[in-house]
Amino acid sequence: MRLELDRIGHAFLGRPVFEDLTLDLHEGEVVALVGPSGCGKTTVLQIAAGLIEPLRGRVRRHYRRHAVVFQEPRLLPWLTARDNIAYGLAARGMGRAERRALAEQRAAEVGLLERDLDKYPAELSGGMRQRTAVARALATDPEIVYFDEPFTAVDVGLQRVLQDLIIAASAREKFSALFVTHDLAEAVRLAHRIVVSGRQDGIVAERTLYGVPGQRDDRAVFETVQTWMQDPSFADLFDGDRQ
Amino acid sequence: MHHGLAFLGWAGRYLWSGWAGAAGLFCIAAAWQAGHELYGSFILPAPLETAREVVRLAQDEAFRHAARQTAERAGLGFALSVLIGTAAGIAAGYSFAAMRLMRPVVTVILGVPPIAWIVLALIWFGAGGGTAVMTVVVASLPISFAGGLEGVATRDRGLDAMARSFRAGPLMRLRTVTAPHMVSYLFPAWTTTAGSAWKVTVMAELLSNAGGLGGDLASARALFDIARVTAIVLVVVGFALFSEYALLQPVRDRLEQWREAGRPWGVKR
Numbered sequence: 001m002r003l004e005l006d007r008i009g010h011a012f013l014g015r016p017v018f019e020d021l022t023l024d025l026h027e028g029e030v031v032a033l034v035g036p037s038g039c040g041k042t043t044v045l046q047i048a049a050g051l052i053e054p055l056r057g058r059v060r061r062h063y064r065r066h067a068v069v070f071q072e073p074r075l076l077p078w079l080t081a082r083d084n085i086a087y088g089l090a091a092r093g094m095g096r097a098e099r100r101a102l103a104e105q106r107a108a109e110v111g112l113l114e115r116d117l118d119k120y121p122a123e124l125s126g127g128m129r130q131r132t133a134v135a136r137a138l139a140t141d142p143e144i145v146y147f148d149e150p151f152t153a154v155d156v157g158l159q160r161v162l163q164d165l166i167i168a169a170s171a172r173e174k175f176s177a178l179f180v181t182h183d184l185a186e187a188v189r190l191a192h193r194i195v196v197s198g199r200q201d202g203i204v205a206e207r208t209l210y211g212v213p214g215q216r217d218d219r220a221v222f223e224t225v226q227t228w229m230q231d232p233s234f235a236d237l238f239d240g241d242r243q
Numbered sequence: 244m245h246h247g248l249a250f251l252g253w254a255g256r257y258l259w260s261g262w263a264g265a266a267g268l269f270c271i272a273a274a275w276q277a278g279h280e281l282y283g284s285f286i287l288p289a290p291l292e293t294a295r296e297v298v299r300l301a302q303d304e305a306f307r308h309a310a311r312q313t314a315e316r317a318g319l320g321f322a323l324s325v326l327i328g329t330a331a332g333i334a335a336g337y338s339f340a341a342m343r344l345m346r347p348v349v350t351v352i353l354g355v356p357p358i359a360w361i362v363l364a365l366i367w368f369g370a371g372g373g374t375a376v377m378t379v380v381v382a383s384l385p386i387s388f389a390g391g392l393e394g395v396a397t398r399d400r401g402l403d404a405m406a407r408s409f410r411a412g413p414l415m416r417l418r419t420v421t422a423p424h425m426v427s428y429l430f431p432a433w434t435t436t437a438g439s440a441w442k443v444t445v446m447a448e449l450l451s452n453a454g455g456l457g458g459d460l461a462s463a464r465a466l467f468d469i470a471r472v473t474a475i476v477l478v479v480v481g482f483a484l485f486s487e488y489a490l491l492q493p494v495r496d497r498l499e500q501w502r503e504a505g506r507p508w509g510v511k512r
Contacts, residue, residue: 051404068408074401078423078501087419091411122505140409 001062002027002144002176003048008057010043017043021057021202023195025144030170030177030213032187035197036236041180042071042148044197048178049146066144067137071152073129075121081107081132082117088140099139106135110165127158134162138169145170147179151186163190167214184228184237188221189213198236205233253500257493264488288470296474306459310478313455316372317444317482320379321437328384328436329429332391333417342392349385357382357439361447375447375455382443383436390432394425423498430495437486441479 003025010017017040025031035041047054049068050061067088075084082103083090089099107117110131121129130150137145147166151159167190170177181187187194190213198204209216209224228234272290279289288296300306335341360381364374398421406416448457456475463471 046404049408051408066408068405070401070405072401074405076402076419076423077505079419087406087411088409090419091406091409091415120501120504122501146408 001025002029003062003178004058004060005044005048006058006060008044008047008054008059010040010047010052010055018197018202019056021197023048023203025176025178028170028174028176029193030179030191032179032181032191032194033197034181034184034187034194034237036199037182039197039199039236041182041197045146045148045178045180063143065140065142066146067140067142068146069133069137069148069150071149073121073133075129075132075136077121080118080120081112081124081128084121084132085117085135085139087136092140102139103135106139107132109138109169110135111161127154127162130154130162134165138173141173142175145175145177147177147181149181152181152183159186164214166190171212171214182237184225184234185221188224189216196233196237204236205231253497257496261488285469288473292470293473293477296470297477300471300474300478309455309459310482312372313441313444313448313457313479314482316375316448316455317379317440320376320383320444321440321486323376324380324384324436324440325387325433327380328387328432329391332388332393333395333425335388336392336395342396345388345392349389352381352385357443357446358450361450364447365451370451370453372453372455374451375444375453375457378447379440379443383439386432386435386439387429390428391425394428395421397428398424423501426495426498430491434487434491437491438483441483441486445479 001024003023005021005023007020007022009019009021021044023031023033023044033041033044043052045068046052047059049066050059051068075081076087079087082100085103085106086094086099089102094102104114104117107114112128112131112135116124116128121132124132130153134150151162154162163186166177166179169175179187179191188209192209192213194207194209195203196205196207207228229238275287275290279287284292335345357378360378361374364377364381368374368377402420403416406420411419444455445457445460447453448455449461450457452458452461456479460472460475463475
């Protein structure tokens with residue numbers, strides 16, 4: 001067990017977002033948290049990552065290091081791509097030369113070219129910025145990575161590339177991941193287990209996916225999503241009228 | 244080697260951009276010359292005449308001493324107000340309550356005319372260098388304070404959360420997330436402070452008879468030495484230009500190079 005969220009609840013200005021939410025994350029496991037917008041998925045992730053304190057319940061973390069990939073790249077505009085990737089290492093107190101070398105290695109893994117590393121975020125395309133953010137998270141050798149709808153702003157082709165990149169990285173480096181998304185197909189592609197959060201009532205459904213992420217073909221992914229669309233537990237996800 | 248060349252390139256570009264600024268200054272000189280030709284030397288000495296007077300004054304040991312005195316006072320006043328004001332502003336920016344409390348205080352202090360501070364300081368400290376320094380500090384401290392406060396208050400909370408997710412401590416977050424953002428708030432405040440430091444120092448010196456360029460200005464006025472008056476004004480303006488374009492602007496330019504990178508082609512300089 002890497003992470004346990006035990007009956008956590010949170011509210012903003014007295015308005016409850018969710019109550020009694022319990023969620024576990026095992027070693028090497030990728031859990032996708034899906035739900036309609038406004039159901040508090042991001043809040044769950046921020047609580048898990050320690051960015052906000054839950055109003056109720058307990059969070060137990062059995063790991064040393066985590067990293068977060070946010071919805072927006074959140075790169076520091078005054079640092080070059082190389083120094084942005086090395087940011088987490090700098091926060092750990094690693095020396096400049098060492099962290100830059102590690103950053104270059106990670107950059108190559110996510111498909112960034114050597115010549116892009118001296119550029120500032122403003123000079124990079126949206127996709128390259130998100131790649132940089134992924135490299136920054138992976139650079140710290142995390143045991144858990146929290147992904148907060150990281151690929152909503154990139155085009156479909158690039159989404160696939162970035163998803164594959166994360167599937168490969170999690171298989172290679174054995175990190176656990178909590179992947180928040182509203183895209184069921186994305187969740188089915190890259191997770192071991194899917195947790196569905198409803199509006200206000202915490203977790204409404206949980207499905208363990210067969211097989212290993214990365215080995216499911218497109219047809220299987222499509223069919224799973226089609227079947228689940230008929231499932232009442234997933235109704236909130238596809239019901240745009242109530243949003 | 245690579246960094247050295249990049250620095251030389253930047254320094255060359257910075258110096259070269261001085262021509263545009265010089266063109267603006269020469270426009271002022273032309274208008275000045277026109278005024279001189281209209282009203283004559285007694286009302287407004289010509290720029291060239293004034294420049295000659297400056298050269299003559301520069302060889303005068305007493306005048307050099309006065310200029311140094313003014314520079315020291317203005318510099319000390321600037322340093323104190325910038326250090327105290329910025330530090331207090333940063334501290335207040337992190338506290339919502341302090342921010343609410345301090346904003347009207349800033350307005351009140353800024354609303355008191357510097358001349359009133361001079362009179363008060365004269366009563367408190369007597370005629371001396373302390374009066375000038377204190378007036379500069381009190382008159383311009385709120386500007387740096389407001390700059391630091393706004394800079395911290397408008398920091399990007401998303402970037403701050405990102406830094407916290409990597410367990411960056413408060414000092415590292417201040418250095419890497421907040422400080423680079425604050426530069427664009429602090430430098431306008433600091434250049435305003437530098438400019439007003441010279442003005443207020445000379446004014447305080449003139450009124451408190453505390454030597455320096457202000458004291459020189461008072462005696463030149465008493466003697467109706469118009470050329471000397473304009474020469475002193477020119478020296479003070481020269482000091483102000485130097486502190487802004489030789490000391491503050493290059494630092495800002497270096498710190499904000501990343502902004503340059505975001506500009507589209509053709510807008511760069």
